Structure formats: C-alpha cells, structure tokens
Amino acid sequence: MKSAGYWPCRNEIIKAHLDAPHKYEPFVELFDTEKLDAVRDHYGADLYKECYLDALDEVMTMSNVVTHLRMLGVDCKPIFTEDDCHVNFIAVFALGNTNADRINRLAKKHALNVLFQCPTH
DSSP states (O other), rough: OOOOHHHHHHHHHHHHEEEEEEEETTTEEEHHHHHHHHHHHHOHHHHHHHHHHHHHHHHHHHHHHHHHEEEEEEEEEEEEEOSSSOOOEEEEETTSOOOHHHHHHHHHTOOOOOOOOOOOO
16 A cells, blocks of 8 residues: 555656656666655655655656667657556557557566557558
8 A cells, every 4th residue: 555645746756757868877867856856845755765766667667668669760658647556658659660569569568558649550
C-alpha cells in the first residue's frame, strides 16, 4: 500500500521529466532539477524519496525504450498514466524502419503498451 499523497507526488515528479535527457558523460539528467526541488518542498523529503525512486525507474525504462525506438526511426512519445491501476504507454505516430510487431515486443518486454496512431501494415 502506498503512503497518503503518493500518487499526486509521483505524478508531479513524472511531470518534471525532460523530453530529451541531458547527457553529460558519464551522467544523464532525466528531470528538471528546479521542478524536483519544488516537489520535494511541497510533499516533504520522506514522501518525495519514496515517490522519486519509483518515478525514476518508470522514466528510465521509458527513456530507454523510446531512445531505442527513435534509433529505428520510430516517431513516438511517452504517455505516463496517473493512477494506481496504471500501465504506461508509448504513442507511435510513424513506424520508421521497423514494424508494429517488433515495437509491441519491445514495449511488452518492459511492461509498456503501445498506442498506434498510424497505419501498422
């Protein structure tokens, strides 16, 4: 069971993720640090820490899958759901150099679903 305030806090952290991560070898910055500071100040350090670790895992997984797909020429966007019965999605607008089956397999391997917004054949 999640702590009171978990989902609003987690959702605010997810909203602070960067569309394109900043890469400074050997580090990758996935979040806007000023927004994270505001979330921590609002929800408190303990709840923030609990939510941040889960949100970080979700954002890292999504970032890796989206990066992989974009390297295949797929035009896509991550969609994070905001409740406790959630599954995160990848919206696909163009297949690029791959096919729908391969995209689905990659997403399913990481417990993600795909919403195709383009012809898949």
